[in-house]
Amino acid sequence: MPEYNPPPVDLPPGSLVFAYLRDSGGPTQEGSTAQQEREIVAYCRVHGLALTHIFSDVARSGGKVDGRAQFMAMIDATKDPATRPQGLIIWNFARFSRDVDDSDYYKSMLRKRGVVIHSLTDMIPDGPYARLVEKVIDIANEEKRRQNSRDVKRGLAALVREGFSPGIPPRGYKAVQVSRGETRDGKARMASRWEPDPELFPLVQLAWRMRAEGASYKQIQEATGGKLYRSINCWVDFFRNRSYLGIARCGELEFHNHHPPAITPETWEAVKRVERKPRTGINSPRSKAYPSLLAGLSICSHCGAAMVHHKGHNWPYYICGTKDRKGNLCPNARRIGARKVETLVIETVLNRILTPAFVKDLLEETRLQLQDTIIIEREIETRREALKITQRGIMRLLDLLESGQLDTQDVKDRLKQREGEKARLLYEINQLEARLQSSQIEITPEALALALSVWRGELEDLHTAGDVAALRRTLTRFITKIELDYTHVRICYTYPIDGLITPKTSQNFGGT
Known part of the structure; x- marks a missing residue:
């Protein structure tokens, strides 16, 4: 057995100890934790230590404790005095942590619980300077981690700059192994490049073209036959991936013309314009799937946020979207009974907005204002x-x-x-x-009466049939906005009088 640091006097034969093992992953560390375990088990046997539990984190960075489940389990296992060990055996302090702050914090915690931390390979002298030497080792371990990180990033950036791709290719590309020279011992040095996948690449280009033309994710999913993605939700990240422009990223660096592009910058910008279009209101997916009469038309009279509809158990209602999502940001908003307010809006449209006398008065007022x-x-x-x-x-x-x-x-x-x-x-x-x-609008009484009769009849038929989606679409011809409050409703209205005005133009007029 190699020469390792003997146990301190605080760990006499018969002491209960834990062991903690860790490696950072990678091809050179495949057997690291297994080797650590063999050596620590043999060490405890030679020195008469009772090894009761081994905690092991495989392929985990020592730069943080996040993701190191076994490390945290080891810390938690020392809380109970009944099962707490007298010591913790580690291969070296770098296995414990490569972050100075984490190392200080968790070492202090263990030592306050009476646990002796012993490294097999780090030479720590006895006496008052032991903690100072340990601190220097922790600082060196952290600096080593930073150096390794810089070296890895530099090496990856060099690979990408040369046109190679160490990462996983995006959908529609495949990684092809190519030679980039030889190592010093004459072995081939291999790396991968991204090349278009003959089967999937045309589907990728089709998806981008369709999205640039305004197609929905569902339409794209159907057109590609599920060969690119099985879930429709995957398209969100797909259309954010700049790799399809032929750009490779390495950290914050971008390398253009790295691999064959699937799209042009013009297609990218066209898709971004489609993605930026608001998907709210009566044409939003949610409104189409779960129709409610005033969704997409109504807003909160206090803050201007869109009203949202809830079915409730036996009492459907509308509520301010801000109030619904963020609570007290719109404190004056209250729930408004859906049946009552929907009936009020329909009756107002039928019995006031779409009556000949009301429209005549509005036309006369408009002419006077625009003379x-x-x-x-x-x-x-x-x-x-x-x-x-x-x-x-x-x-x-x-x-x-x-x-x-x-x-x-x-x-x-x-x-x-x-x-x-x-x-x-x-x-x-x-x-x-x-x-x-x-100002030049002229509508004959006969044309006005006919138009109002048709519009009223259409609304009444849809209301009787209970077709909420169709009734809402029809209401949008006459209502531009509804401001809702618990005590009042304000309707902004318009009239689609195409074909009934002289001279023949296509205009809307309205009010509130």
């Missing part, structure tokens, strides 16, 4: 001039971006700002033009 169109025309002209200036600015920024005369990110940020200004101006121009055209 003076000069101001509106001036505002339209002002915004059109501003739009021309903004468009010229966008063209100049695009020229700079293509020529590379300025920093690319600065130009992109400014271009994004200009695009936002353009969108805002176009929206304002459309709104002003709608106001201008609304």
Whole structure:
């Protein structure tokens, strides 16, 4: 048996001891814990120590205690004085921990419980300087861990920079072993590259094209026949993976043109635009699967959050989404009975909003407000001039971006700002033009009566049939928003009067 440090005087023959073993994993440490166990068992036999339990963490880093279940079990096993050992035997202090703070904390805990910590291979002198030497060893162990980490990261980055891929390839690629030279003893040094999988790569490209065109995950799942993923939830991470652009990552570093790309940057941006579109309101998956009449139409009158619907046991209700998720962030919101408020909304639409007298009064009020169109025309002209200036600015920024005369990110940020200004101006121009055209609305009494009769009949039939989803879709033609509170309901309404106005234009008008 090799020469190891003899047990301290605090561990005489017959002492009860635990053993803790650990290795960090990897091909060079396959037999590490087994070798530690053999040596510690033999050591205890030679020195007459009663080894009662062996705790072993295989392929676990010593830089933290998270994930080291056996280490924590060993610590917990020393709590009970009835089963507490007199000592803990370890191969060396690096097996115990490679973090100085963790080492100090757990060593102090064990020592306060009267447990002697003994390393077989670390030379710790007797006397007052023993703890100082131990501290130096712990610092050296932590520094060794950092050095190893830096060396591994540097080696991995070098591999990736050369076009090799040490990790698992994304779906649609396969790892192909290739030679990258020879070792000093003449053996082939092998590494892997990512290459398109002939069977799955076309499906990957199909999935990206479909998503860029706005297809849902379910549609993509059906089109790919479940060959890429069995679960529909996997597509979320799939469309976030920049590896499909031909980019490899190693830590914080990115290496472009690392492997054959599956998509172009334009496809990536198109998918990101689809992913950024809100999936709330009446068209959200939840609203389609579990329809409720006012979901997607109603908001909280206190904080503006969307109202959510709960079935309850025998009393369905609506509640502020913020209140439902975060409690006291909307303290004034209360539960609102669904049956009562839904009936109130339908009766208001049928008995007030869709009545000839109400619509006539609204039309007359609208004409009076829009009689003076000069101001509106001036505002339209002002915004059109501003739009021309903004468009010229966008063209100049695009020229700079293509020529590379300025920093690319600065130009992109400014271009994004200009695009936002353009969108805002176009929206304002459309709104002003709608106001201008609304001043010329003319509807004959006969056409108005016919339209209202058709709309009311459609709503009444759907309400009687109990088709909640269809009734909600129809209501969205007349209701833009409903503000709900426990004591009042505020309905913002509109009218789809296409084909009934003179001159013939397609406009909506409404109010609250």
